Amino acid sequence: MPQKPEPERITDVERLRAFMNPLRMQLYRLLYASGSATASQLAEHVEKTPSLVSYHLRKLAENGFVTEADDRSDDGRERWWQVASEEGWGFRESDFADSPEESAAVGAVARGIFDTRVAQFRAYLDGKSAWGQTWTDAAFSSEWLLDMTPTELAEMGEELQALSRRWRERVAAAKASGDTTGREHVSVHLYGFPFRP
Incomplete structure (x- = not known):
């Protein structure tokens, strides 16, 4: 591949x-x-x-x-x-x-x-x-508070990148096939960073 x-x-x-x-x-x-x-x-x-x-x-x-x-x-x-x-x-x-x-x-x-x-x-x-x-029900905003190691956080980031890449490829293929009905630009923001309460 x-x-x-x-x-x-x-x-x-x-x-x-x-x-x-x-x-x-x-x-x-x-x-x-x-x-x-x-x-x-x-x-x-x-x-x-x-x-x-x-x-x-x-x-x-x-x-x-x-x-x-x-x-x-x-x-x-x-x-x-x-x-x-x-x-x-x-x-x-x-x-x-x-x-x-x-x-x-x-x-x-x-x-x-x-x-x-x-x-x-x-x-x-x-x-x-x-x-x-339809759009407001589809939109999301989430926050998760997790106890992680730097290695785990990096692994999670890589998994999220892979997920994002799959969706980008899926959307690109759909658009290339002429499937443009109902599509809008969508912005997805995810952050992962350490903090101390």
Whole structure:
């Protein structure tokens, strides 16, 4: 069985710094969800000027997170953009632990990612009634408090990644076969981290 592609593991802090600007994270997430878009289309979603959005897209492209979607441009006057990898990317904080400056930058990026996720969930909660009962009954939010070892937590994380990958493949296959009826973008956030009461 062929090896499934994994998300790119970023180990260069300069690349991660591209996401210290919250607008770039927002643009990346919009592109990931939409597949491709122009700066003008994205500017409408984020309520910024197309020139500012273009600037930030170019910065993301310089760092390898987005690329031009050449096959989308009909007349060449407007650039179409897409994420560079369908598998996405990730990082381990331990890769940046040797330098306090790098550790602080990674912490800022992680907090920015979390803030973006919280804003997205808040937007859902604020507009939940517009989705109707079928979607609100299907949506979930859970928290489990477990006593685990680091090894167990890592194993659980790997199992959740495998589960997520199976669902991504299932959805991609359904969409490729033309099954698009009733589909919406769905965001699933799971966190696993130690805490002391």
